[in-house]
Amino acid sequence: MASLQDDLAKLLVPLSPRSRQQLEAKCLSAQPLNLLSILDTPATPAAPGLGGAVQLASAKQLAAVLLGRRVQECWHTLSVADRAQLQARLVHSLDCAPGGSESATILADCTVAVARHLAAEGVLWLELLLWIRKVAADGERLHELPACCSQFHGMMTLLKGLLMSPPSPPWRNLLEPHLTELCQACVSILEGTRCHQEGDAQTHAKNAIECLGSLAAIVRGEEAARLFHHQVVGVLVSDAIMGSELCDAALEALSQAAAADELLIADASFYHSPPSELCRVVRLALTASVTQRGSRRLKALRLLHSIADSHSRLLCTAQGVQLSAEEVLLSLVDLVAPDEVRVKANCWEGLFVGQNSAAESGAEYALLTRISKRMPDKLVLPLIYRSACRTLTGSDLPSKLAALASLGAVLPGCASGVKRQLHRVAKLVLRALVQPALHPVAFALVADLCALIPAETRCGSARLTERLLPPLLQQLQLLQLHDVGFPHALAALEAACPRSACGRLLPAFRPPQSGVAVLMWACEKLGELVLQHDSLEAGLADSIAKRLCTLISVLARRQHSTRHTAESVKAVGRRIAAVLQQVMTSASGVETRSAALEASGAWIKLMADSGSRCPEFLNTCLQAVENGLHDQFEPVSGVSAEASVRFCVALGPLAPSPGAVAVAGLECCARRPRPDLLWALAALVASTQCLHAVFGDLAAPEWSRLAQLLSGFLEQRELRGATAELVRHVPLCKATAVLLARLAAEVQEEERVEVFRNLCTAAAHMAVAAQEDSSTEVAEAMQLLREAARLRQSAAPARSSALQSSDEDSSDTSDCPSSASEESAPTVASTADLEGPGAGQALHVLCRAVGLT
Structure with missing residues (x-):
């Protein structure tokens, strides 16, 4: 054992790489019992030259880490006698608790690992259960017996390890009959901190609160829940706890209790009749979320999220003959969310830009999303909608941003209500689009709305796309490629111009001028991107080029041939063809080149329909198609096989030898099957019926x-x-x-x-x-x-x-049977x-x- 202790101490001083590697291999093969002996070593000076007692403490830390690892690795190889000895010595070490709270935590973590192994094998570790009960029984004498502090610390660490994730059901069942005495021990520690503020009293009180949160997981039955509510939750929500530094720990413990059972945080009498006010825990969390900032606000919002996740009726109060969540929703939308925007006022322009959706921008919006999915649309959507309308007429920018982001957060959960009131929601979105200061949220809101509601849905006298496209394009024309919000503005346009619906091409835009204007804008931006490619980050430029090419392909295929279309295409046709050819041949990514090839097929078809032809460009594309179909592996400088097939689909009747393309595509599939290529082949065969001609x-x-x-x-x-x-x-x-x-x-x-x-x-x-x-x-x-x-x-x-x-x-x-949330199909x-x-x-x-x- 002394040799192992010396080896661990040597690892703490500089060594040559080879010596360190040999020493680490030797220590990693040590037996758990030998490592435990080092933890039990009294705090006496170590051998000369190794750093004395400080070096010994560090060696103990390393031994503890190794012990936890070795228990996991070689538990199944230990003999029955070694297991019994390990169990006995661990309980003895916990009882002696050498070295203070830090040592107690290390020993408790190792004990949890052993206890979980035994529980998985169906073995009852009775000695450990008796030790936990003994320490809990001395809870009232904690401050009279300072030596017991380490034992209590170890007991709390042990309980948290046994009860928290990943769960240990056998130990939950073992500890359930002793719930009352365990809770009393922790509450006694909390009561004692009021009279003993010196030393580690606050640390013990925090550990006791964390332990109480873990104990909520083993509450079973209405009677036990009632006792826990009055004895534990009543203490946690008291002014003495909430007005002290223990508030954060108490909010976290209440979150665990709320996740376990609603009866732990709300008295059973709360359900006998419709409540006229929110229960105490909800009011406390709501007040903290409004008045606090930083980590404490996040913990309060997490508590409300735990309640909304499975007990959302606790967020409602009786108003007239219906339940309403007005107080909770308006507090979040009108107070919490704007305040969070103001906190980040120094960078508000990028506050929402970095998110894929406005609902992902903060904990308050995640809470609104959860509430909207758990409550009926008629309780949520009208309040959020009215708040957004009210704030848009004001001058407070943080409130506007917060209200629009809140609307985006509740859209998925209120899909039915949004469909019924689509014209009003769309009108609100249009009002937001015309204000450049609101673009960080307005673009995300457009994308969310178009992702939720099909673009061809009727919105008043027009389709949703026809409502959103002109004002969206008007704002896009004011943006430059290097603007931070350009990728997200492009995402809004992509959502408003989807590729297809149910496997079929969507109808043309009405009026046709809208589609032509968007198409010309996309082509113009792609040309600017080619010219400014070197001034942009390579990955970003490639990504935007791919998205613009995909958008051009969609728009060109949906555009019918009209006089206005023909004039526009003739004016810029050859220039855009040159831009697409440059992207197709010089882009760094295969996906970008492939998207450019697909866009080229749609553009060539649109040019032909308009009376223009570009045979040189067509020959270049056909050569790329041939190379893509004959590459056996992922192309390095060419295009993908599926893009080659989709190019022929986009060409339509202009495609030469579609049967040969289909056969080459099937050969590619035989070499390396992939769904995208099969889908492209299905589209080609469906549009040309070329199989009969080939076979x-x-x-x-x-x-x-x-x-x-x-x-x-x-x-x-x-x-x-x-x-x-x-x-x-x-x-x-x-x-x-x-x-x-x-x-x-x-x-x-x-x-x-x-x-x-x-x-x-x-x-x-x-x-x-x-x-x-x-x-x-x-x-x-x-x-x-x-x-x-x-x-x-x-x-x-x-x-x-x-x-x-x-x-x-x-x-x-x-909790709300009339909820119309659509979690999944x-x-x-x-x-x-x-x-x-x-x-x-x-x-x-x-x-x-x-x-x-």
Whole structure:
């Protein structure tokens, strides 16, 4: 043992790399019992030259760290006798508690590791439980027996380690019968600190509060909850605690109690009738969030978040005949959020710019998001909307920013209310857009709104896109590429001009001039980016170029040919083609070059529709397509294979030899399958119907090879959805019957709604064609498909009932049953989807195709 102690001490002084490596390897192989012996060593001076007692204390620290690690590593290799000796010596060391609170913490951490191992094996460590009870019984004499301070510190560290995450259910069950005496011991320590302010009294009081928060996890039953509420929570919310330095620890403990059970923070009588005021814990947290700043405000907001997460009715009060959360919401929106903006006033221009969404900008907005998901829309959205309208007419900039960010935070949870009041919300967003000072939040708000509501949704007499696009573009024209907010303004424009909906291209803009203006702006900015490329950060320039190219591709494909479009395209057509060609050949990233190639296809098509042609540019793009389709691995200086295929899709009828492109794309998939390439091939085959031209007669052997390839793709989970979309356009014959059999197998097992819908659609198309083919292979595959459809049809009502009962259970446990929050969509196909274009409707179509309905 002395040798091990010397080795640990030597590690604390400079050594050569080789000597240190050898010494570390030797210490890392030490036995846990030898390391524990070092911890028990009395504080006597060490060998001369090693630093004396200070060096010994450092060696103990290192031994403790190694002990915790070695217990984890070699616990299962220890003999029964060694385990028993380790347990006994740990309890003895805790009882003696040498070296003060620091040593007690080290020993307690090691003891927690051993206790968890024993609990996992179903072994009761009775000696440790008896020691905890003994120390708890001496709680009232803590200040009379100073030697007990270290023991109490060790006990609290031990309890926190056993009860906090990751949880230890066996120890929770063991400690539950002794909850009262453990709580009394901690409360006694708190009471004692009022008379003993010297020494470590405040440290012990803080540890006691943390321990009380951990003990909330083992409260079981209404009677125990009532006792805990009066004996513990009553002390934590007292003025003596909240008005002292212990306030932070008390707020954290109350958060743990709120997460455990609402009866711990609110008396049961609170629920006998609609409350006229907020419960005491909520009022305390709300007051602290308004009056405090910094870490204490964050802890108060965390407490409110814990309450809103599962006990949101505690945030409501009775007003008339309905419950309202007005006091909580207005305090957050009108007081807390603006104050946080003022605290960061020196950099307010970037306050929200660095976030993907306004709801991610601070703890107060995260709390509003949670409240909006837990409470009905009619309680939340009107208050936030009125607050935003009121502040926009004022002159206080922090209040405006805070109110708009608050509106963005509640949008996801109030989706139903937003859809019903879309024209009002959009009008508010437009008012914010015209004020440049509000751009940090207004752009994020546009993106949030367009992500929540489809861009083609009716908004009054127009579509949402048509409402937002002109004023958004007007503000974008004032921004420069180097502005901090430009990427986020571009994100707002991308959200207002989505790529597609349900796999189909969106209709053209109305009026067409809006689409042309946005397209010309995107082209202009891409040209500026090419000229200013060297003055911008390489990664940022590449990212913006990719996004602009994608936007150009979307806008060009959605733009119908009109006289105004033709004039605009003729004026800038060749210049934009040159810019796209430069990006495609000189950009550093493969994704950026690929996006430029896709945009080039859409731009060439738009130029041709407008009466302009650029054959040199088309030849350059076709060469890039050829290189992209023949690269066996990720291209270093070219474009991706999927971008090459999508270029041909964008060209439409102008695409030369689409069949050859489809075959080359399938060869790329055979070498390295990936979903994006399969989706691109499905779009190409759907738009050109090129497979018949390539493979010829249905008796050709190429159809059999294609069927085997696609059948293998259907077996791979990540490729199944894209492959099903491609199979939808494969004709049914004797050679491709294997695809129908594989679709039947996947229809029977698949549970993802989107993929299930694709499988059903592909199977239905092939089933319709099966009526004209009487071969044995097709008949057998049809029988398998019919059986799979019958099984899914019979299982659908059960799935629907399960989903309905699950929804009822969640509404029973919810504090606000009328909440319209939309946490997530079902992932299982059921007849509940028959009302819309979901998996249930696809199953209905399949059943009708195979003759089951």
